[in-house]
Amino acid sequence: MSAPFDLNDDSVVVVIGTGAGGGVVASELAKKGVSVVALEAGGRHLPEDFVNDEWDSFGQLAWLDARTTSGDWRVAKDFSGLPAWIVKSVGGTTQHWAGASLRFQDHEWKALSTYGAVEGATLLDWPIDAAEMAPWYAKAEDKLQVTRTNGRPGLPGNNNYSVFEAGAKAMGYSDVHTGRMAIASDEGSDRITCQQTGFCFQGCKWGAKWSAGYHEIPEGEATGNLEVRPQAHVARILHNDAGKVTGVEYFDADGNLQMQKARLVCLAGNSFESPRLLLNSASSMFPNGLANSADHVGRHYMRHMTGSVYAVFDQPVKFWRGTTMAGIITDESRHDPSRGFVGGYEMETLALGLPFMAAFLDPGAWGREFTSALDQYENMAGMWLVGEDMPQATNRVTLNTDVQDQWGLPVPNVHFDDHPNDIAMRNHAYAQGQAIYDAVGATRTFPTPPYPSTHNLGTNRMSENPEDGVVNKWGQTHDIANLFISDGSQFTTGAAENPTLTIVALAIRQADHIAGEMAAGNL
């Protein structure tokens, strides 16, 4: 049973957003006996509600509130109102995610020390390291039932994987397998195992893939300590004269403004909405927004170096069949500056349905060069490239006061310019990806530009020193003791790996810290 809490109950922890970070922190706190109200802008969508149709599902789940863009990234031209592909739903973007669940490599916690200063980049070491995170990663892997961890078997490879693996081996790559995936692979699991339906990006109708929406949140609700309020869009975080957070204002499902009191607030709206909310909460005491005394809120936005390579063969692949992303080559994820860039990247299998392929293969392209590629859709294989991008102070989320959302709030503008390191890495990755497919007989390959960002990081970054970032090693804001950031925006640097396992591990660790400090009377 979910617990209803009073709007004036100031003993509750308010969690804003119920995705990878917020969903986990809310449920973990509830399991520790803490009273939690989770406010989520989206509605509740369970596996039976998901639609296995790309555009229909996008319309059902994606965050479509107005946003604006600037900068030299191609997304600003091709998808100017859609800088990110993220979800508005109980469960957040874990409804759409593919499930690739990788730990950071040890050195990636210490990017500045390992790579040295990089011109134009605002690299920093995380104030935590691999040894500190190892036990939290283990808990996160068990929670997500990640394949190839703790004795769980890997998923079987699909057609797209077979081509990918053969190409990788032909290239001499050694570390290729069907990935570490938050998808049930083990007959002993309490979840249905993967049925290879191929719509991981549209919400898994079998519940085989982990989502905060249908795994984590119900567990928290079952404790009686968690109340989730869907369709509750938080507009402002409130504070008192002592500079402590006291509650939040939100628009409820009927569009009425409500105020929920809080003992502590965990903010987890993903890397655009979290800084936006801090900036929109500016007051006479905090004129630049909450937690922004050092001017880092919204800065250092990272989206991973991404790109895709698709290839056409002279025979069918039918790559849309089966798990969307269960395949990885990790050989290029090492730090090896001899390649002409710092940091590394992963290559992961990827398939899109025909409607998304038409929209994303080469946005804006037309004519026979484009259509002759789509004509070979059945014979296509594909991979996604994901690597560490450089944080830059000027890549940032700001308020665009010229444009307002449906609540009358200034929308976020997302500015992004590629760093030369990002470009060098992408070019290397394109060449390697194309070579992989050429090695097994591709007749044509496509170095496909980045999609609207699925990995959004860094806009409230974690730092040892308060001058360098927004939060400390617990995700607690340097400025306000009872205000925490619980999502991917706390990333100091991005590492090469897909971020969600790390977001979840940090959230479990943060909940443990908050519950402990509350019990000790420190918070």
Next chain:
Amino acid sequence: MTQTLKGLSRRALLQRATAASATFVVGTGFLAAPDAAWAIETTALKPETMATLVQMARDIYPHDQIGDEHYVTAVKGYDTTEAAEGIEAGIAKLNAAAQAAGHDSYLGMGWERDRVDVLRGMEDDPFFQQIRGGLVTGLYNNKAVWPIFGYEGESFSKGGYIDRGFNDINWI
């Protein structure tokens, strides 16, 4: 295809035609395939405009294995009073560009190459971008064309591909 035109023979269609080319039969308030495989009535747009729009759609995203009826489906949403003015103006511009290149009209250009040259010249025009952008979903998000590309759509109702070939590749 509408009731009134449905089932009309090629001969009956041609009798009502005011113009016919290798690609289209155009008559008062309707547009049809020369073999009567499909026909649509137009209400807000001139039938000639609809014919040009269909040809333009095919020239933007040419798939020789896709019949005209699917291009018609992709653009027929523009046949409304709200959209008509902009579309008529856009097609007039297209015809003017064709005439500037020495042809009678866009539809009168026999070679795709020549029509594509005209389109390239208009690529940054909002009209061109409106039509191209609309086609990305209008054409490719039509379930009727998916089988032509081999795409199978949803598989949940069939139990996924676990027993239906997710790993049936045999040539790699």
